[in-house]
Amino acid sequence: DSGVTQTPKHLITATGQRVTLRCSPRSGDLSVYWYQQSLDQGLQFLIQYYNGEERAKGNILERFSAQQFPDLHSELNLSSLELGDSALYFCASSLSTGRDIHFKQYFGPGTRLTVT
Amino acid sequence: DAKTTQPPSMDCAEGRAANLPCNHSTISGNEYVYWYRQIHSQGPQYIIHGLKNNETNEMASLIITEDRKSSTLILPHATLRDTAVYYCIDSRGSGGSNYKLTFGKGTLLTVNP
Numbered sequence: 662d663s664g665v666t667q668t669p670k671h672l673i674t675a676t677g678q679r680v681t682l683r684c685s686p687r688s689g690d691l692s693v694y695w696y697q698q699s700l701d702q703g704l705q706f707l708i709q710y711y712n713g714e715e716r717a718k719g720n721i722l723e724r725f726s727a728q729q730f731p732d733l734h735s736e737l738n739l740s741s742l743e744l745g746d747s748a749l750y751f752c753a754s755s756l757s758t759g760r761d762i763h764f765k766q767y768f769g770p771g772t773r774l775t776v777t
Numbered sequence: 778d779a780k781t782t783q784p785p786s787m788d789c790a791e792g793r794a795a796n797l798p799c800n801h802s803t804i805s806g807n808e809y810v811y812w813y814r815q816i817h818s819q820g821p822q823y824i825i826h827g828l829k830n831n832e833t834n835e836m837a838s839l840i841i842t843e844d845r846k847s848s849t850l851i852l853p854h855a856t857l858r859d860t861a862v863y864y865c866i867d868s869r870g871s872g873g874s875n876y877k878l879t880f881g882k883g884t885l886l887t888v889n890p
Contacts, residue, residue, distance in 0.1 A: 704815075769820050
């Protein structure tokens, strides 16, 4: 158990719909990262938040957005869903002190999104 | 981003040491080497990281060559539960605030009974 929780575990929805994935980081971790894992693209970084502020963006689609709340939990919003958005979505968190520690990330169990 | 090269797959007998190689010939002086693993569809799990010196923890050992162009992750006594995809990642932060992990395809280690 990494200490990172994600809900829901599974999500099945139709094309064109909007969904919200939720992540609670480990206690004390200020940074939250979102990753997408699809069969053809592998694990890809989407976005990072640090203490409520967006810090870095990867290849995140404009239809996707995220935020981190004052209690440090984060939500990833996916809208106008397409079949190709079907994937595993992982959230990770890390401590905020020391450069190398940021790369020591703890991953949640993921949310499996299926778009039909 | 700097890239790493790993063999796509390896086999290991249960109870034997598993040695997983990684080439990171473009790594720069202040970049760390990180190892993660992913057991089927679970979230990736941090294993170990190092800069120049060899490192050991309860999970594995990391041997980094003197020129830092390659490293080897050693699982001293592999078990069936170590069957997973192992990722070697070099840390490439930018501007002090981008700490994304760039995953390649990794090595699928299969531990056989």
